[in-house]
Amino acid sequence: MTVAIELRVRRAGVSDAVAACDCVRRSITELCIADHRGDAATLDAWLRNKTGENFERWIDATPDLCWVALCEDRIAGYAQCDGRGQVLLLYIEPRLRGHGVSSALLAAMEAAGRERGLAALTLDSTQTALRFYLSRGFVPAGAARPGFGVSLCQPLVKALNGGGAAAGLTAATPA
Numbered sequence: 001m002t003v004a005i006e007l008r009v010r011r012a013g014v015s016d017a018v019a020a021c022d023c024v025r026r027s028i029t030e031l032c033i034a035d036h037r038g039d040a041a042t043l044d045a046w047l048r049n050k051t052g053e054n055f056e057r058w059i060d061a062t063p064d065l066c067w068v069a070l071c072e073d074r075i076a077g078y079a080q081c082d083g084r085g086q087v088l089l090l091y092i093e094p095r096l097r098g099h100g101v102s103s104a105l106l107a108a109m110e111a112a113g114r115e116r117g118l119a120a121l122t123l124d125s126t127q128t129a130l131r132f133y134l135s136r137g138f139v140p141a142g143a144a145r146p147g148f149g150v151s152l153c154q155p156l157v158k159a160l161n162g163g164g165a166a167a168g169l170t171a172a173t174p175a
């Protein structure tokens with residue numbers, strides 16, 4: 001049985017950077033095993049730009065496009081998109097899998113996309129998260145392509161109701 005937890009989602013601040021980075025790194029390492037398959041070079045490439053300094057920089061550059069989910073005031077997940085609606089990062093605290101963290105962060109990005117008049121959200125999904133995104137209304141947008149090292153990512157798109165042209169804000173480019 002899944003125990004309900006209390007989750008809160010808010011915009012990230014630079015003071016969240018180190019804890020958010022740590023959460024993302026553990027999420028990749030511990031949850032994305034189907035993608036990196038334990039391959040050290042793949043993990044190294046994937047984690048290389050996931051540093052506290054980079055998270056500070058990304059959050060500082062686009063604070064309105066970065067979110068944290070909190071459970072008992074601790075970081076439960078982190079999400080970031082660019083101004084065109086490309087989801088760049090969506091990672092959760094491993095022990096909180098199945099508690100609605102990704103759903104809550106995705107809902108925050110979708111709401112922000114609608115507010116900005118974006119037509120769609122797009123992303124390159126891990127194999128790990130593919131079932132999650134398909135069950136949340138995303139559809140494939142082309143063939144899978146190489147990701148970090150041995151991993152493959154699947155381009156996906158989800159139309160946002162009544163969306164118009166992309167607002168075209170500054171885009172950060174973590175992956």
Ligand SMILES: CC(C)(COP(=O)(O)OP(=O)(O)OC[C@H]1O[C@@H](n2cnc3c(N)ncnc32)[C@H](O)[C@@H]1OP(=O)(O)O)[C@@H](O)C(=O)NCCC(=O)NCCS
Nearest residue numbers: 031090097098099100101102103125126128129131132135
């Ligand atoms: C798969 C994953 C994204 C789901 O996030 P979550 O916070 O656990 O998901 P939620 O609790 O919000 O929603 C549950 C959904 O996740 C999916 N899910 C749950 N456990 C899963 C598992 N072990 N493996 C794959 N998908 C799973 C199901 O689709 C489920 O949908 P349902 O509620 O309709 O049955 C997350 O567990 C995960 O592994 N993240 C790793 C990081 C990653 O790959 N991020 C995406 C980068 S593109």
